[in-house]
Amino acid sequence: MSRVTRALGFSWPALVGLAALAAPRVVLHDLGVIEEGTFVNGLFVFLPPLCWIAAVLWRRPPRPFLTVVVIGAIYAVFLAAGHQLLWEQSFGARPPALGGNLADLDPAAQERIIRTAAVGSSLVTGTIVGVITGAVAAALCRLVPRGR
Template sequence: MSRRLSDRLGMPLLGVVGLAALAAPRVVAHDLDLVSPAVNSVLVFAPLLAWIGVVWWRRVPNPFVTLLAVGVVYGVMLAVIHQLLWSRSFDGAPPELGGNLAGVLAPAVESGVIRVFAFGGSLVTGTLVGAATGAVAWLLAKATRRGTGPE
């Protein structure tokens, strides 16, 4: 199955994970507030341009599917890194529920609810980033006749 998936993606699974990992340093830098906005912008866009460039250069069968997979893996990395750096990134003042839910739940339950939604949000974000870059790469492949996927 792994071989069929690698064939469909046009690259080994390790390549998919490697591309996703290119975007991980930005998550750490952002959560720990380590870089300026200008450097953060480079850390945001350079990996995405690399994703597009790699799938274009490799002539993957379907750049959209390949980068969607990269985005899903990136979303998992994003979620895990955010969870690992949670206390540090909020500097001892984690988010709390507000409105009608303020103070209703036990602190541990409230924290758990917020973390679960943050985890899910990271997965959605990574998947959407993969879909957006995949769409750009698919259009680029079609425009330059480098795509080999279905018309």
């Protein structure tokens, strides 16, 4: 058993698999298949983190908070990659543009800036999802007795 598996309670493939549960929402949202605010979107938003919590409650890793933060960070990479890969399909002929003093900047430079910001935003968002979910999972691990 590797040091990571001992510390996090899951193998790397399991951690990646748990994070991947949240990836379909990125694709479906960017392709316009699901819309924010709908019940179906809500399922895609909340079910994966609930699965992360359930997995941690079932497996009881020694550091549940860290385990779920790592899952969230892996999800963040999926989120960033998904948005970048689906950029053209998401925005089509009307990509986002900078305004104000930067509106006259070369369109290629604008795209690089906006895409870089989108990657950063995705990495922060996915990690924050992991932090919040990890806090809930850690609290539940303390409150809910172990099963037999």
